[in-house]
Amino acid sequence: MATRGYGDTTVVSGGIGELVVMWAGFPLLGAGLGAGLTAASGWLAGLPWVPFQGWFELLTRLPEAQAYAGGAAVPALVGLVVALVGTRERLTVTVGRTGVRLHRDGRGRDVARAAVAGVFLDGKALVLLGADGGELAREKSDLSGGRLREAFTGQGWPWVEQDPHRAAYRRWVEGLPGLPGGADALLRARQRAVDGGRDGEARELRGELAGLGVVVRDEKKRQYWRLVPGQPDREHQGR
Numbered sequence: 001m002a003t004r005g006y007g008d009t010t011v012v013s014g015g016i017g018e019l020v021v022m023w024a025g026f027p028l029l030g031a032g033l034g035a036g037l038t039a040a041s042g043w044l045a046g047l048p049w050v051p052f053q054g055w056f057e058l059l060t061r062l063p064e065a066q067a068y069a070g071g072a073a074v075p076a077l078v079g080l081v082v083a084l085v086g087t088r089e090r091l092t093v094t095v096g097r098t099g100v101r102l103h104r105d106g107r108g109r110d111v112a113r114a115a116v117a118g119v120f121l122d123g124k125a126l127v128l129l130g131a132d133g134g135e136l137a138r139e140k141s142d143l144s145g146g147r148l149r150e151a152f153t154g155q156g157w158p159w160v161e162q163d164p165h166r167a168a169y170r171r172w173v174e175g176l177p178g179l180p181g182g183a184d185a186l187l188r189a190r191q192r193a194v195d196g197g198r199d200g201e202a203r204e205l206r207g208e209l210a211g212l213g214v215v216v217r218d219e220k221k222r223q224y225w226r227l228v229p230g231q232p233d234r235e236h237q238g239r
Contacts (some may be wrong), residue, residue, distance in 0.1 A: 002193075012143055013092040030079030031072040031190040038071030093126065095151045100128070102139050105200075111136050114206035118160045119152050121145050122217060133165055133229040135215050138206065140199075169217060169224040179225070180212045187216070187223055194221050 037044065041059040044050050049084040049223045094101040100116075102109045111128055115136060118129040126148060128137040153159050170178070172187050179187070206216050213228040 009094050009096040009152060010152050011092065011094045012147050014090050014143070022183055024085040026077040026079035026082050028079070030075035030077075030239050033127075034072040034075035035068060038068050038074075041067070041071070068193075091126075091143060093143065093148065093151065095140075095155045095157065097155050100152075102126075102137055102155075104139065109137065113157065116157065118158050118164065120160045120163055121148065121165055123219075125217075127163065129164075134210060134213070136208075138217075163228075165215070165226060168226040170226065172216075172225050180214065180227075181211060183212050183214050183225075186212075187214075187225065190216070194218060194223065 035101070037056075038059055039058040045053060045056040045060055050056070059071050062070065089105060092101075092103040094103070097113065099110055099112050102111070115130055116128050120127055120129070123140075124142065125138050125140045126143070127135055130136045133144045149159055172177075172191070174184060174188055186205055186209050190202055190209070193199075193201040193205060202218075209216055209225075215226050215228060217224050
C-alpha cells in the first residue's frame with residue numbers, strides 16, 4: 001500500500017506493486033493452473049463428477065502442443081479479466097486540508113472537510129461521518145488502515161477509533177417496525193444484491209436508504225441499520 005504526498009495532499013493507494021501482482025500474477029497463475037489441468041486432462045475426462053467434461057475431452061483429442069497452448073490460454077485470459085475487475089475496483093484516497101477525493105471505477109467523489117465530523121474504519125470500510133450522524137461515504141477496500149489514519153490525521157481531519165453510533169445498529173429482519181416508509185423494500189432489494197455479490201448495486205441502494213435517513217452496515221452478508229439521529233418518525237410516511 002502506498003502513501004504519497006503531493007503538495008498539499010496525501011494519496012493512499014494500492015501502489016504499483018498491486019497492479020503488477022494483478023496484471024502479471026493473475027494471468028501467470030491462470031496459465032500455470034491451466035497447464036497443470038491439461039496434463040491431467042485424460043484422467044479428469046474420465047471422472048464424471050468433474051465439471052467442464054467437454055473441455056477436458058477436447059484437450060485429450062488435440063495434439064499436445066495445441067492442447068497445452070489452449071489449456072493455458074483460457075485460464076490466463078480469465079486471470080486478465082480478474083485483473084481488469086480488480087483494477088476498476090481499486091480505491092484511491094486523496095486527502096487534503098479542505099477535502100478528500102475517493103476515486104474508484106473511473107469515478108471520483110469529493111467530500112468537503114467542513115461537512116465531516118469524524119473519520120474511522122469499520123472493518124475494511126473507510127467511513128466519513130457527517131455532523132448529523134449520517135454517513136457521507138462508506139468505501140470498502142484493502143488499503144492499509146494505518147496509512148489511512150496517518151493520511152487523515154496528517155491533514156488535520158478528526159479521526160476516531162470506532163464508530164460512535166455502533167450501539168444504535170439493529171439487525172435488519174424483513175417486516176420489523178421502526179423503519180421509514182419504503183426502507184424495508186430497499187433493504188430487501190439490497191440484501192439480494194449483497195447475497196449476489198453485486199457491490200455496485202448495493203452501494204447505489206445504500207445511497208437511496210441514506211436519503212430516507214437510514215444508515216446501513218454489513219457484517220458477513222447480514223445488514224444492520226440505524227436511523228440518523230434527530231430524524232422524524234417516518235414509519236407510516238407514504239402509507
